[in-house]
Amino acid sequence: MMTLPRPFRLLPLLALLACPPALAEEVPAWLSPHVGLKDGQIAPVVLDRARALHQRNQKEGRVSNPCFFAMDATRPHLLDDGSVGRRFFVICEDSQTFRAVSSGHGSGRNLKGLADFSNGKQCARNFGNAEGSNLTTGGAYVTAETRTSFKGYYRAKGQMTPLMRSFLQFEGVNETANARARAIGGHAAVLVRNQCRMRAPESPHADAEGFVPLGDLVDYAAGRSNGCTSWTPGDAAEILSLVQDQPTTLYIYPEAADIAAAGRGYWDAGCLKSIGQPRYWSEAELGPLIARYAKEHPPAPAQPLPICEGQ
Numbered sequence: 001m002m003t004l005p006r007p008f009r010l011l012p013l014l015a016l017l018a019c020p021p022a023l024a025e026e027v028p029a030w031l032s033p034h035v036g037l038k039d040g041q042i043a044p045v046v047l048d049r050a051r052a053l054h055q056r057n058q059k060e061g062r063v064s065n066p067c068f069f070a071m072d073a074t075r076p077h078l079l080d081d082g083s084v085g086r087r088f089f090v091i092c093e094d095s096q097t098f099r100a101v102s103s104g105h106g107s108g109r110n111l112k113g114l115a116d117f118s119n120g121k122q123c124a125r126n127f128g129n130a131e132g133s134n135l136t137t138g139g140a141y142v143t144a145e146t147r148t149s150f151k152g153y154y155r156a157k158g159q160m161t162p163l164m165r166s167f168l169q170f171e172g173v174n175e176t177a178n179a180r181a182r183a184i185g186g187h188a189a190v191l192v193r194n195q196c197r198m199r200a201p202e203s204p205h206a207d208a209e210g211f212v213p214l215g216d217l218v219d220y221a222a223g224r225s226n227g228c229t230s231w232t233p234g235d236a237a238e239i240l241s242l243v244q245d246q247p248t249t250l251y252i253y254p255e256a257a258d259i260a261a262a263g264r265g266y267w268d269a270g271c272l273k274s275i276g277q278p279r280y281w282s283e284a285e286l287g288p289l290i291a292r293y294a295k296e297h298p299p300a301p302a303q304p305l306p307i308c309e310g311q
Contacts, residue, residue, distance in 0.1 A: 027051075030096045037268070039079065040086040040100040043253075045266045046072045050091070050251035053140050057249055063142070065248035066094035069239070071229060072253050073105050073136050074268040074278075077222075078122040084222050088229060090239065101235040104189060106136040107224035111293040117281050121224055123271035127259055128281030129175050131182050132290045134226045135281065138258065139176040141250040143243045144169040144185075150205050152192030154217035162205065163192050163217065166240055175256055178283070186229040188236035189221040196308035214308055256280040 027035060027047065034041055042050075050070035057063035068091055075087035088103035108118040108126045117126040117135065128135040151163040168186040172179040179185070192215040201210030221232045229252075231239060242248070258265055259280040262272060272278075 028093070028096075031091070031093075031098060034098040034100075039075075042070060042089050042091075042098075042100070043072055043266055046070055046089075046251070046253045047091075049253065050089075050249070053251050054249045057142070063248055065243065065246040067092035067242050068248050069143075069250040070253070071103055071250070072268070073124050073127070073138060074254055074266070074271055076122050076268065076271050076274075077102065077105060077124075077224075088231065088235075090242065092242075101231060101239075102221060104221070104223060104225040104228075104230040106227035107134050109134055109290075111289060114289045114293055115281075115286070117279070117286070119224060121222070123268075123274050125275035125278050126281060127254065127256075127278065128283075128286055129178060129182075130281060130283045130286035130290060131178060132294070133281065133286055136225075136227055136252065137172075137176050137179070137184070138252045138255040139172060139174060141170040141172045141176055141179060141252065143247045143250065144171050144180075146240055146244070151190075152195055152213040152215050153198065153200075153203075153205075154192050154215060156217070160198070160200070160212075160214065162203075163190065165190065166236070168240055168243065170250065182227060184227055186231065186236070186239065188233040189223065189225070189230035190217065190219050190233055192216065193218045195305050197305045197311075198308045199311055211307075213305060254278075256282070 035044055035047055037043055047070065050068060054063065054068035070089045070091065072087045076085045077087070079085050084102035086100035086102055088101050090099040090101070105119060105124040110116045110118045117128065117133065119126055124136060126135055127138060129137040146166050146168050148164055148166040151165050153160045153162055155161070165188055170179045170185045192213065195213040195215035197211040198214040199210055200206055200212045203212045205212050221230070254267070259278050262278050
């Protein structure tokens with residue numbers, strides 16, 4: 001049997017994702033208590049679209065994973081008491097399990113003098129799909145491959161520990177079609193910051209001169225992302241294990257039409273009051289501004305990391 005390259009195997013699935021939304025089957029009794037507008041519950045419209053997307057792909061044989069994902073980016077990421085809101089949902093209908101976890105939204109950017117499409121930590125006001133925008137894009141996705149990469153060393157219990165972070169790539173269509181080009185996916189909200197170069201020639205991650213990056217481990221689960229869905233390390237490990245060699249669907253709310261209808265359709269009431277009118281920035285609108293800003297503000301030449309003290 002001939003095996004098609006991965007991009008061609010994805011084409012039928014992506015074509016299916018592009019179909020108009022359809023109503024999902026009736027919500028089963030076990031899932032009903034999890035449907036609502038409170039923190040940790042999923043709004044009816046978000047669940048309906050997420051289930052319909054997953055069921056279409058299951059019926060067509062494109063996805064066999066019994067679990068699927070949804071995210072409601074109109075909900076607050078930070079609650080009034082300072083805790084993180086639970087707005088990313090893991091739903092497994094075969095085992096009748098529902099889990100709600102936190103997830104960051106895209107930070108956006110402030111291109112001073114051109115456009116300000118930045119977002120605060122609590123509620124997202126700006127959405128869009130332009131490359132370089134750092135914005136969340138609502139719509140249909142399917143999970144693809146997972147890649148794990150070295151992010152640097154940090155000190156833990158007196159020892160140098162490598163941070164190996166896995167990234168789950170998303171594929172999309174229409175508004176989300178450039179997810180791969182934008183490197184949009186899911187990962188743990190951790191990084192190594194304030195790096196210097198530590199001599200460790202025995203490390204498999206050492207450069208040609210025998211140095212490795214060493215810095216501080218930062219957990220930004222309560223912060224924002226570059227447009228990806230970012231989870232706590234524990235949640236990320238569980239989510240990634242669910243899609244290992246078994247892709248599934250992800251639906252992120254709101255889409256562009258939902259943003260235009262804010263105040264008439266569903267939107268989290270608290271966030272809508274906080275942000276006023278939300279806005280969707282398209283690639284056609286924002287792309288030229290980002291390109292212009294990059295041309296007018298070229299990055300400084302890359303400099304090597306400083307040598308760590310005591311070397």
